[in-house]
Amino acid sequence: MDIVYHGKTKEFHLFNDDISYIIGIMPDGSPGQLYFGKRVHDREGYSRLIIREDRSMAVGLPSDERFSLEMNRSEYPSFGTSDMRHPAFELLYDNGSHVSAFKYMSHDIRDGKPGIEGLPALYTEKDDEAKTLKIVLSDELTGMELELFYTIYASHPVVARSVVFRNKGKEAVSLVRCMSLSLDLPDHDYIWMQFSGAWAREKYPVERKLDWGITAIASLRGHSSANANPFVILKRKHTDESAGEAIGLSLLYSGNFITQAEVDTYGTTRLMTGIHPERFLWEICPGGSFHSPEAVLVWTQNGLNDLSQTLHTLYRRRLCRGPWREKERPILLNNWEATMMDFDEEKILSIAKKGCEAGVELFVLDDGWFGARDDDTGGLGDWYVNTGKLPDGIAGLSRRIHDMGMKFGLWFEPEMVNPDSELYRAHPDWVLAVPGRDRSLGRHQMVLDMTKEEVQDYLYERMSSIISEADIDYVKWDMNRTISECFSIGRSAKEQGTVYHRYILAVYRLYERLIADFPELLFESCASGGARHDAGMLYYAPQAWGSDDTDAVERLKIQYGTSYGYPIASIGSHVSECPNQQTGRVCSIETRANVAYFGTFGYELDLNELSDEDFDKVRSQIAFMKKYRGLIQGGRFYRLLSPFEGNYCAWMVVSDDKSRAILAYYRVLAEPNPGHRRVKLQGLDPDMRYSTDEGEYYGSELMNIGIEISAKPDPSRRPEGDYYSRIIVMEGIQS
16 A cells, blocks of 8 residues: 655556556646556556547637646546536635636645544544545635545555645635545446435435436435435446446435536546535635545445445444444344333333343333423423333433343434424524424424534533433434424524534534543434435444334345445344334244344334244344354345345355355245245355355355255145245354
8 A cells, every 4th residue: 555646747646455546737737537446557657648639619728728627537626617517616706706726736645544523534543554645736816725635545445535625815715516526437338326215215226327417316305315325336337246347435424415427428427426515605714624524435346245345344443433333232122113102111111121031132212201202293302301201210210221131222312303392492493494484394393403502512411411310321313304494593694505514513513522421332323214324424323223114025125225335233123013013014023033133133022022932032033143243243244136136135244254154045925836046155265164054065165056045845834935034054164
């Protein structure tokens, strides 16, 4: 790994064993994108890739009309000179001009990686893990400076990028567009993959071929959303899970965003991601600055599983923080689907006691423990214990749960408020709302104006007080509605363009304050399920509730799609009651667990209502998860059969030393007189023998011939029926 600057040709070469990223200073003084991809030799002379030619309708430099930005690939392009594609940034000056001309001024290369104040970012623990390049550009006329940051890791084929705008001039400047990354590619022979959906069906892969024009995914909901996730993949036509070139782009941000690919009529592709420019305007006063969120660029030539595994490892080890970063997650029992808000302490303790008997390690009390909260129409925001339900408060309940030998967790939804609450009646100006206009409701609630310090302080005081007094081990932080009427009462007209961004910065800030006070606390983020399951949130909460849809069959799609960009250990997954509350489907408790294993794992039902037979199965499931969760949550995950392509789904996880593996196979609907099916495995040691419950096989057999997986007809018993699943554990016994 190194970053080399060639002064004669003004070229920067970032490289490790896998990739090269080459930047050259172009004739207009701006940085150009010369190459990104498989590692190439370091040398001077890649500036030959800068294009100079006569081209009708192209605009060139006054000193050299043969050089046009429209025909070249830029690192951080602007609009208004000779580049007619969408810009990475836009500054509005006092005279009404939007034209900037940033030119190379200096650079700095250092070991390690700096953080970003107030924003999530990758990090290093040792300086030799990564190197960082800062390129400083200056606009001489206005005094604005632009810093481009690039970090390359020694052991990962990734480049992390962000930008900083600094006003060293004499007048305020408005930043109206700010992408975190722009990457110009020399062709457009790519398939675009995005991960879209809605509540209860998050992160479905959607593919389309890039062609002339713009392909984009975005959110204007105030959060990353279940509808559009800030992660995309560009893959070549023949790339599949195990082979082929692909580029992944992940934005470490939880607010409004846009990720787009623009293909011009010359066949080049401009890929970019950052804060959505709609309703964004940030004034940078003299002496002030603005730092963009960070974006992560990953490249592979070994297929989509390899791309995902890179992100899984990187995010588990160098994005997640604290003692839970790579620690095995506790098996939990949540009361939500068992009781909703209709509970008292006796009922909660009876559910917890049964969970303790089964081997549960963490009991979580969900919504309904505070204020006048008997349904979702009132009480939200009044973070004071309802002693009618819990006579000894949260502290008393927590003590009883701890006495059983379990940890105790608690649900909060700090960012929202019901109109029917003491908080709203006391502070109607604490919500995002436009004076004189109707205040829209979602789930009977409004959004608190997190940009107000008094709101942040109130939430911090109430949450920290309850957490400390009650000895809380885990917090589920929920967020159950999209932002509408995004107006901060009391702010100036110009400041309204900052509110969406300030809002998510305030959420991050509240997380940071609580993490500083309670560093051992395990946070799980939630937003009506996966509506804010993004890389930015993993910096604060190492796991996220994957979806409010707990149906095992639907979770196959949700968890499969989520695995493309996010670690298995980040996916909250539970065995819930049957029939399922979201779909009405009836699945065996075996299949419900066989899906939920591949995540954090837990239960969301009243175990007292299970038959003795099913309760014994729960005990066995918990024992299985305790034995293998380190492998499942920390191993290399492989997608084998997609639930989006047929009646079957399969995936597997392999230990780093390849001595252990677990295969999971799922068949959705039963088939009459089925044929035999084999699944070819991946990631094993070809020379190692693996023991399974059906025999011993070499890794080479399992990967090239496959393993017989179909449900075997047996005249002596009934067919397995719909929603069949199998888990096969493989233990290496000889190399």
